Structures are given as C-alpha cells and as structure tokens.
Amino acid sequence: xxxxxxxxxxxxxxxxxxxxxxxxxxxxxxxxxxxxxxxxxxxxxxxxxxxxxxxxxxxxxxxxxxxxxxxxxxxxxxxxxxxxxxxxxxxxxxxxxxxxxxxxxxxxxxxxxxxxxxxxxxxxxxxxxxxxxxxxxxxxxxxxxxxxxxxxxxxxxxxxxxxxxxxxxxxxxxxxxxxxxxxxxxxxxxxxxxxxxxxxxxxxxxxxxxxxxxxxxxxxxxxxxxxxxxxxxxxxxxxxxxxxxxxxxxxxxxxxxxxxxxxxxxxxxxxxxxxxxxxxxxxxxxxxxxxxxxxxxxxxxxxxxxxxxxxxxxxxxxxxxxxxxxxxxxxxxxxxxxxxxxxxxxxxxxxxxxxxxxxxxxxxxxxxxxxxxxxxxxxxxxxx
Amino acid sequence: xxxxxxxxxxxxxxxxxxxxxxxxxxxxxxxxxxxxxxxxxxxxxxxxxxxxxxxxxxxxxxxxxxxxxxxxxxxxxxxxxxxxxxxxxxxxxxxxxxxxxxxxxxxxxxxxxxxxxxxxxxxxxxxxxxxxxxxxxxxxxxxxxxxxxxxxxxxxxxxxxxxxxxxxxxxxxxxxxxxxxxxxxxxxxxxxxxxxxxxxxxxxxxxxxxxxxxxxxxxxxxxxxxxxxxxxxxxxxxxxxxxxxxxxxxxxxxxxxxxxxxxxxxxxxxxxxxxxxxxxxxxxxxxxxxxxxxxxxxxxxxxxxxxxxxxxxxxxxxxxxxxxxxxxxxxxxxxxxxxxxxxxxxxxxxxxxxxxxxxxxxxxxxxxxxxxxxxxxxxxxxxx
Numbered sequence: 001x002x003x004x005x006x007x008x009x010x011x012x013x014x015x016x017x018x019x020x021x022x023x024x025x026x027x028x029x030x031x032x033x034x035x036x037x038x039x040x041x042x043x044x045x046x047x048x049x050x051x052x053x054x055x056x057x058x059x060x061x062x063x064x065x066x067x068x069x070x071x072x073x074x075x076x077x078x079x080x081x082x083x084x085x086x087x088x089x090x091x092x093x094x095x096x097x098x099x100x101x102x103x104x105x106x107x108x109x110x111x112x113x114x115x116x117x118x119x120x121x122x123x124x125x126x127x128x129x130x131x132x133x134x135x136x137x138x139x140x141x142x143x144x145x146x147x148x149x150x151x152x153x154x155x156x157x158x159x160x161x162x163x164x165x166x167x168x169x170x171x172x173x174x175x176x177x178x179x180x181x182x183x184x185x186x187x188x189x190x191x192x193x194x195x196x197x198x199x200x201x202x203x204x205x206x207x208x209x210x211x212x213x214x215x216x217x218x219x220x221x222x223x224x225x226x227x228x229x230x231x232x233x234x235x236x237x238x239x240x241x242x243x244x245x246x247x248x249x250x251x252x253x254x255x256x257x258x259x260x261x262x263x264x265x266x267x268x269x270x271x272x273x274x275x276x277x278x279x280x281x282x283x284x285x286x287x288x289x290x291x292x293x294x295x296x297x298x299x300x301x302x303x304x305x306x307x308x309x310x311x312x313x314x315x316x317x318x319x320x321x322x323x324x325x326x327x328x329x330x331x332x333x334x335x336x337x338x339x340x341x342x343x344x345x346x347x348x349x350x351x352x353x354x355x356x357x358x359x360x361x362x363x364x365x366x367x368x369x370x371x372x373x374x375x376x377x378x379x380x381x382x383x384x
Numbered sequence: 385x386x387x388x389x390x391x392x393x394x395x396x397x398x399x400x401x402x403x404x405x406x407x408x409x410x411x412x413x414x415x416x417x418x419x420x421x422x423x424x425x426x427x428x429x430x431x432x433x434x435x436x437x438x439x440x441x442x443x444x445x446x447x448x449x450x451x452x453x454x455x456x457x458x459x460x461x462x463x464x465x466x467x468x469x470x471x472x473x474x475x476x477x478x479x480x481x482x483x484x485x486x487x488x489x490x491x492x493x494x495x496x497x498x499x500x501x502x503x504x505x506x507x508x509x510x511x512x513x514x515x516x517x518x519x520x521x522x523x524x525x526x527x528x529x530x531x532x533x534x535x536x537x538x539x540x541x542x543x544x545x546x547x548x549x550x551x552x553x554x555x556x557x558x559x560x561x562x563x564x565x566x567x568x569x570x571x572x573x574x575x576x577x578x579x580x581x582x583x584x585x586x587x588x589x590x591x592x593x594x595x596x597x598x599x600x601x602x603x604x605x606x607x608x609x610x611x612x613x614x615x616x617x618x619x620x621x622x623x624x625x626x627x628x629x630x631x632x633x634x635x636x637x638x639x640x641x642x643x644x645x646x647x648x649x650x651x652x653x654x655x656x657x658x659x660x661x662x663x664x665x666x667x668x669x670x671x672x673x674x675x676x677x678x679x680x681x682x683x684x685x686x687x688x689x690x691x692x693x694x695x696x697x698x699x700x701x702x703x704x705x706x707x708x709x710x711x712x713x714x715x716x717x718x719x720x721x722x723x724x725x726x727x728x729x730x731x732x733x734x735x736x737x738x739x740x741x742x743x744x745x746x747x748x749x750x751x752x753x754x755x756x757x758x759x760x761x762x763x764x765x766x767x768x
Contacts, residue, residue, distance in 0.1 A: 001552060001583055002497040007646050037448065044446040053440060062428040062627030064421065099483070102652025110520050113386040132650035136494050137521075168385060199385055243446030243657050262391050266516040268486025269653065273627050 006135035022346035032344045033367070033375060038177070038321060040240040040366040042295070045288045047281040048241055055277035065270040068261060069097025069248075073276045076283040077233075077248045083286060085221035093254045096261060097276065099269045100245040101207050101234035106133045107267055108203060108230070111259055112168050114139045122171035123154050124356040125178060127205065130171045142167075146356055148315060152181035152324075156190055164198040175208040175217055175319035178353050178362040182319055185218040192220075195228035201256070202229040207247070210238035210289035212319035213297045227253040230260075237321075238289040239282040246271055246279040296321050299365045299372040306376035310384050321366040324350070326359050329384065336361040343378040390519035406730035416728045417751070417759060422561070422705060424624040424750040426679070429672045431665040432625055439661035451654040452645060453481025453632075460667040461617075461632045467670060469605035477638045480645060481660065483653045484629040485591050485618035490517045491651055492587060492614070495643055496552050498523045506555035507538050508740040509562060511589065514555045526551075530740055532699060536565035536708075540574055548582040557589040559601055559703035562737050562746040564592075566703055569602040576604075579612035585640070586613040591631070594622035594673035596703035597681045611637040614644075621705070622673040623666040630655055630663040680705050683749045683756040690760035694768055705750040708734070710743050713768065720745040727762040 022034035068074070074091035081087050089095055098104040106129055109120060117140065122130040124143035134141035144154035153176075172191065174183035183191075188202075195202045204220035220229045234247035251257050271279070282288075300317060307314060307325060314325040330336050333349030340347050340361070350357025365372060406418035452458070458475035465471050473479055482488040490513055493504060501524065506514040508527040518525035528538035537560075556575065558567035567575075572588075579586050588604035604613040618631035635641050655663070666672075684701060691698060691709060698709040714720050717733030724731050724745070734741025749756060 001585055001640075002500070002502070003643050004495055004497055004647070007495070007643050010646060039448050041445060041447070043444050046444070049440070049443060056433070056437060056440070059433060060427050060430070061425060062625050063425070064423050064626045065629075100652055102650075104652070106650055106652050111388055111391070113388055115522075116386070118386070129650055129652070136647065136650065138499075201385055241446050242448045245449075245652075245654065245656055256385075259387050259391050262394060263388070263520065266486075266490055266513055266520065268484055268488070268490050268513070268629075270629065272629055272656075272659065275656065 004136060006132075006138070009135075010132070018346060018348050018352065025341070025344060025346065030344045032346060033371060033378070034346050035364045035367070035375070036346055036348045038237065038364050038366060039242050040237070040321075041368060042240060042292070042366070044241055045239040045282050045285065047285060048239060048244070048278040051281035052274055052278040055274040059274070063273070065273045065276065067265050067270040069095070069271070070273065070276050073097055073280050073283075076280045077250070080283045080286070081221055081250060084216075085219055087221045087224045087252075089250055089252070090254075094251055094257050096249045096257065096264065097271055097279075098247040098249055099271050100236060101205065101232050101247040102129055103267075103269050104232050104247060104249055105129050105205060107263070107269075109133055109137050109139055109169060111263060114168070117166065118168035119166045120169045120171070121167045123152070123173070123176070125152065125350070125353040126171065127173060127177050128353070143354060152176060152179040152315065153183055153187060156187075156194065164194060164200070167198060167200040170195065170200055170202050171205065172202060173205040175212065177208065177320065178322055178348070178350070178357070179324040180316035180318065180320045180322050182217045182316070185222065188218055188220060188223065192223055192226045192228055196226065200228070203232065204229055205232045207232070207234040207237050208320040209233070211293050211296060211321060213293060213300070214318050217319050221250065224252055227256075229253075230256065235279055235282050238292070240292065241278070241282060244275050244278055246275055295369075296365065299367065299369060302372045302376050303363070303365050303379070306379040310379060310382055321364055323363045323365060324360055325363075326361070327384070331359055333358055333361055339382055339384065342383060343381055345375065345378055388520060390516075390522070393519075394516070402730060402732050402736065409725070409728060409730065414728045416730060417755060417762070418730050419748045419751070419759070420730055420732045422621065422748050422750060423626050424621070424705075425752060426624060426676070426750070428625055429623040429666050429669065431669060432623060432628070432662040435665035436658055436662040439658040443658070447657070449654040449657045449660065451649050453479070453655070454657065454660050457481055457660045457664050457667075460664045461634070464667045464670070465605055465634060468600075469603055471605045471608045471636075473634055473636070474638075478635060478641050480633045480641065480648065481655055481663075482631040482633055483655050484620060485589065485616050485631040486513055487651075487653050488616050488631060488633055489513050489589060491647070491653075493517055493521050493523055493553060495647060498552070501550065502552035503550045504553045504555070505551045507536070507557070507560070509536065509734070509737040510555065511557060511561050512737070527738060536560060536563040536699065537567055537571060540571075540578065548578060548584070551582060551584040554579065554584055554586050555589065556586060559592040559596065561592065561704065562706055562732070562734070562741070563708040564700035564702065564704045564706050566601045566700070569606065572602055572604060572607065576607055576610045576612055580610065584612070587616065588613055589616045591616070591618040591621050592704035593617070595677050595680060595705060597677060597684070598702050601703050605634065608636055611640075613637075614640065619663055619666050622676070624676065625662070625666060628659050628662055630659055679753075680749065683751065683753060686756045686760050687747070687749050687763070690763040694763060694766055705748055707747045707749060708744055709747075710745070711768070715743055717742055717745055723766055723768065726767060727765055729759065729762055
C-alpha cells in the first residue's frame with residue numbers, strides 16, 4: 001500500500017490547526033476567544049428550525065434522499081436566484097442541491113479530464129479546499145499572486161496570453177475569504193470573456209455574497225448569457241446554517257449541469273430530506289441575511305475602531321464577516337499571532353491561506369455583540 | 385473544457401435507471417411495485433427519531449459538525465463493535481463517522497497512490513459505486529469473476545500468484561449485494577493472509593451484516609490482529625435509516641486511520657450534529673436489527689415460496705433483504721425483467737451489477753407484509 005503522497009505532505013487541514021490551538025489554550029484554563037472559524041454563533045434563521053421540526057413531525061420511516069434535491073427545493077433556489085439576480089434558471093436542468101459548499105468545491109474537478117496537463121487556477125490566498133482537492137486528485141494547481149496592490153484579486157492582465165489555454169477551472173471567491181475583497185462586475189465580465197475565449201470554467205464560490213454592508217456584491221449569476229460559469233452557494237453563512245450542510249450548484253450551462261447530474265449520484269452526498277425542508281424555508285426568505293448583515297456591521301465597527309486605534313491597516317470590510325489586516329511594526333503573520341495570543345485571542349495567520357498572506361492576519365467577527373466588545377477591549381490591551 | 389471520459393461512457397447511475405422505469409410506469413397509471421432499491425419502507429428504529437427530536441429541542445444555533453464524529457458517537461460505535469464482535473477499537477484513533485457508507489466507499493481510493501499501475505479489485509457483480517469511484521478517478525479496475533459455481537465469491541485460488549502484487553484495494557461485500565452470498569470466516573482469513581503477503585487493503589463493505597436469518601455472518605471485525613482491513617458500516621439497513629446518511633469506518637490499523645483522518649476534513653462530508661445524536665441511539669441498541677431480521681424472514685418466506693412454485697432457482701437468502709434468482713426457461717436478465725414488468729413488478733436485472741449477472745434478476749423484499757403478499761400473488765400470476 002502506497003499512500004497518496006499529498007497526504008504525506010499535509011499534517012493537518014491547515015485551518016483546523018489554529019482551532020486546535022485555541023482549544024489547547026482553553027484546556028490550559030485560559031479564557032480564550034477563538035476567532036479562527038467562520039462559524040456564526042448567533043441564531044440560525046429560526047424558520048429553518050421550524051421547518052425542520054415540522055418535517056420531522058410524526059415521521060416514522062426514512063428513505064434515501066434525492067441527490068439532486070427535491071423539486072420544491074430546486075424551485076425555491078430558482079425563485080431566490082430570480083428575485084435577487086434576475087436570472088431565470090430551470091429547476092430541473094440548471095440547479096442541483098449540495099451538502100453544503102465544501103463537498104461541492106471538493107468534487108468539482110472530477111467533472112473534467114486532466115490528462116493533457118490542464119490546470120486548476122486559484123488566487124494565491126484561498127480557501128484551502130481548492131488546493132487540497134487538486135492535491136488529492138493530483139491535478140496541477142496554479143496559484144495566481146494576489147496582494148494589497150491587486151486588491152487581493154488576481155491581475156488578469158499579468159497572465160501571458162498563451163498561458164490561459166492551460167486553465168480548465170478558475171476559482172474565484174467573491175466576497176473573498178480571507179480578505180473580504182470583492183470582484184467588480186467589470187472584473188467578472190473580463191474573466192468570463194477570457195473563459196469563453198480560452199474555454200475554461202469560472203467556478204464562482206459565493207458563499208459570502210449575501211452578507212454585505214453596502215451594495216449587493218456582483219455575482220456570476222448576473223451573467224445569464226455566459227455558458228462558462230458555475231455558481232456555488234451555501235446556506236451556511238447567509239442563514240447561519242453551518243450545521244445543516246446545505247448548498248446549491250447553479251449554471252446557465254445545461255450541458256455542464258447534465259454532467260454534474262451524471263457524476264453526483266455516485267458521490268454519496270444526498271442531503272437528508274428533512275434538511276432539504278429546512279433549506280427551502282431559508283431560500284424562501286431574503287430578509288434574514290439583511291438582518292444578519294446589519295448586526296455584523298455594528299460588530300465590525302466596534303472591532304475595527306479598536307484595531308485602527310492600535311495602528312492596524314485594515315483591508316476591505318465591505319462584505320463577509322472577516323477582517324484582514326497588517327501592522328506597520330510587524331512583518332510576519334506569526335508575530336501578529338503571538339501578539340494576539342498574549343491576550344488569548346486566537347486568529348488565523350495570513351500564511352495559512354498561502355505565502356502571499358505573510359504579514360497579514362484574519363479575524364472573524366461572527367461572534368456575539370458582548371464578545372465583540374470583549375474582543376475590542378483585549379485589542380486595546382495589546383502590547384503595541 | 386474536456387469532460388471526464390468516464391462520464392461520457394455512463395448514461396445514468398445504472399441502478400437509478402430501473403427506479404426511473406418504475407416511476408414512468410406509475411406515471412402511466414399502472415399500480416407498479418418498485419423492487420429495485422434497498423430502501424426499507426418499514427419503521428425506522430424509533431429511538432433514532434426520538435434522539436433526533438431531543439437533540440433539536442430548543443436548538444437555536446447551528447455550528448459546523450465534527451467531520452470525525454463527536455466523541456459519544458465514536459464511543460457508541462466502539463462499544464457496539466465490542467459487544468457484537470469482541471474487538472477493542474480506540475474511539476479516538478480507530479473509528480471515524482461517515483455520511484452513510486456510499487460516500488465512504490466512493491472516497492476511499494483517494495487514500496492511495498495509483499501512479500504505478502496499482503489496481504482496485506472487486507467481484508464482477510458488485511454495488512456499482514466501487515466501479516464508478518475507480519472510473520471517475522481513472523484507476524484500473526479489475527472485476528474478479530463470480531458465478532453460482534463460486535458461490536458468487538471471487539475464487540481466490542484462481543488468481544495467479546504474480547497478479548496479486550498489482551492489487552491495492554480489494555472490495556469484499558458480505559453479505560453480498562446483489563446475491564446475498566456470505567464469505568465464511570475461512571474465506572476472509574485466506575483473503576487477509578493474501579493481503580498481508582501482497583500488501584493490499586481489504587475493504588469490507590458490511591452494510592447488510594446485521595440483517596441475517598441464521599448465524600451472524602462473519603465480519604472482518606473478527607480479525608483484530610490483522611492490519612490489512614478497513615470495515616465500512618452503515619445504519620441505513622440495520623436501523624432503517626437510509627434517509628439519515630450515517631455510517632462508520634473502523635480499522636485496527638491506526639496508521640491507515642491516521643491517513644483517513646488527514647484526508648477526510650477536505651471532503652466536506654461531516655454529518656450534522658443532530659443526526660449524530662440519532663446515530664448514537666441506533667448504535668447503542670442491538671435488539672432492533674434482530675427484530676427487523678425476524679420480520680424480513682417472514683417476508684422472504686412468502687415471496688420465496690411463490691417463486692419456487694414457479695420454478696425459479698433462488699440463490700442464498702441467509703442474509704440481507706435481496707433475493708437473487710434465475711429460471712431454467714430464461715437465459716437473459718432482460719427476459720426476466722419483461723416477465724415481471726407484465727405484472728407491474730419492477731426488479732433489477734442481474735446485468736445491472738455486471739455481465740456475470742446475465743440470466744439472473746434481483747428482487748428486494750424490504751417492503752411491507754401486505755405488499756409482500758401482493759407481490760407473491762403477482763408472482764403466481766406470472767405467465768410461465
């Protein structure tokens with residue numbers, strides 16, 4: 001038996017390492033605040049639980065769920081897309097339910113043939129699953145440099161024309177984890193025209209798109225005419241349903257969706273029927289993500305002011321619940337980590353998302369209001 | 385974009401094709417009985433729903449589940465294994481929760497390196513996911529012939545000694561879907577000694593192991609000393625929990641389990657916390673699979689007698705809820721399918737599981753007692 005060499009190169013899913021560090025400090029008796037995971041601690045959209053309870057009422061038998069999602073769920077997702085992005089998608093051929101967005105991200109590369117050296121491209125700072133999927137499948141993975149100067153988006157003009165033909169999947173994640181960067185409509189337009197020209201798929205991971213503080217961020221759904229995108233959505237953040245594992249794949253491209261629907265039955269990722277009922281309630285309502293966003297705005301302000309007083313340079317902050325920042329006195333992420341750990345605040349070093357994150361650190365603020373005030377106090381006490 | 389060539393070769397997940405046929409006949413107004421899917425229609429183990437309801441009581445927030453399974457769940461699985469198979473497994477290092485067994489089966493090959501032509505071996509009649517996993521990952525897949533003469537188990541002595549080194553994963557499924565064949569303790573012992581000699585992993589898919597009518601079928605768990613197996617279990621059949629998606633991976637081999645625990649966080653297949661609570665109730669009880677087995681025994685008898693009166697040759701039937709049979713007057717599975725469809729009984733042709741199934745047909749009997757009596761009546765009316 002020879003193990004997948006990618007597994008030997010990895011010690012631990014890199015984000016969970018810092019989560020474990022927080023738990024360790026807690027076990028040592030410290031009053032630790034763990035700000036490493038984007039896992040909201042405030043109320044889940046209440047109608048989702050009600051719908052779940054109702055679905056379970058008097059239920060006595062259990063049957064295999066539809067891997068694709070039951071008809072009313074796909075209809076709800078289609079209606080949501082129309083209400084919010086004015087795109088008409090056929091629930092039967094252009095929408096598929098997923099078990100949250102992580103598994104959908106992970107499995108996507110299986111759709112394609114990689115035998116001719118085709119590559120997966122992603123920003124050099126990214127949700128680690130893009131890289132671990134490529135790594136486990138042994139597919140060439142290209143990191144496109146991002147920096148504060150590029151607004152933490154890959155510079156499309158910096159890529160030589162003859163390189164583009166190697167790309168088969170281009171990951172874009174806007175609003176961006178970890179930086180909260182937002183790709184403009186013009187940026188997405190340019191990317192799609194490159195995708196059409198060079199025949200690659202833009203995989204748009206939009207799980208933070210409904211948590212925003214100004215204008216609704218552009219979405220790949222705003223390009224109904226293009227056949228070169230797949231949109232990945234999730235209820236985890238918009239409805240605080242991380243524990244339900246429910247999301248969706250959407251695309252105008254029915255040929256692509258047909259292949260997805262051929263592939264997914266074998267994966268074993270059908271979402272339990274009663275969870276699908278909860279998901280329907282969540283997609284049917286547009287107000288609660290707005291309410292959540294209002295609350296996050298207040299929380300961000302409290303923390304942002306404390307950070308700015310200490311001289312931190314904060315990037316973005318127009319969407320998602322991540323703050324991404326550096327400090328002129330510190331050059332490495334590890335130094336920043338150390339600084340916060342002294343106050344028993346565990347954050348995630350920028351380098352956990354890629355080497356281009358050096359000198360930055362990410363803080364989540366999907367905490368309670370009280371906790372955000374406590375965090376601000378501890379920031380004020382930082383030894384800086 | 386070039387799609388995975390495996391997807392072009394497949395039209396549909398082969399088992400769902402016949403399920404769709406049944407739905408079509410229903411839509412045409414026929415009173416169809418669909419006997420294609422092993423999806424119990426009788427009560428789920430009631431304590432599982434109670435435990436689920438209790439877990440949801442007053443729940444207002446939702447958080448990411450542990451991909452590995454919460455501690456009490458792993459403890460329950462470990463205790464179950466000890467009570468039933470006298471094996472001591474450390475819940476922390478030798479057990480992992482899964483989202484049912486299908487995803488666990490599907491992802492398993494990712495554990496290994498396949499760059500040197502290593503192969504996945506499976507019986508020529510098998511649960512289709514072994515082959516579709518190999519196909520989607522582009523791993524050489526070898527079908528080991530099985531037949532009535534070999535008791536529908538691969539003949540281990542028929543494989544030349546120098547071939548064994550090519551094997552990296554050997555799928556064994558006992559009790560066997562679709563035939564209900566059972567591998568004896570001696571068979572498993574021989575297979576494990578080959579695995580030790582030739583350094584491959586025996587992946588034992590045992591999701592039907594707790595539904596049996598005579599002696600408890602041998603399990604790979606009965607070999608605690610060997611380091612060359614992985615056991616895949618599921619609550620779908622034993623507790624009638626197909627709709628919950630919950631199962632487990634167990635192995636004595638902590639090095640193997642360590643790799644599994646390194647791999648699985650990226651897959652996005654954590655089981656919702658409230659489902660884990662339902663699963664705990666199911667693993668904690670050994671009586672309900674015995675009760676279910678008693679009921680299936682009665683149902684099998686009703687159907688078996690009707691089939692035998694019509695001259696069908698039934699194989700096995702000591703475990704699982706599948707009957708696998710042929711008839712001296714028919715040489716192809718398609719002929720048998722046609723015969724039953726005339727009575728609006730939709731079964732699965734043996735060929736759906738592989739070419740060695742030609743001439744056989746599979747019937748599930750996880751129906752209600754009334755329905756089994758109706759099935760028996762329709763069998764009596766077969767034009768034969």
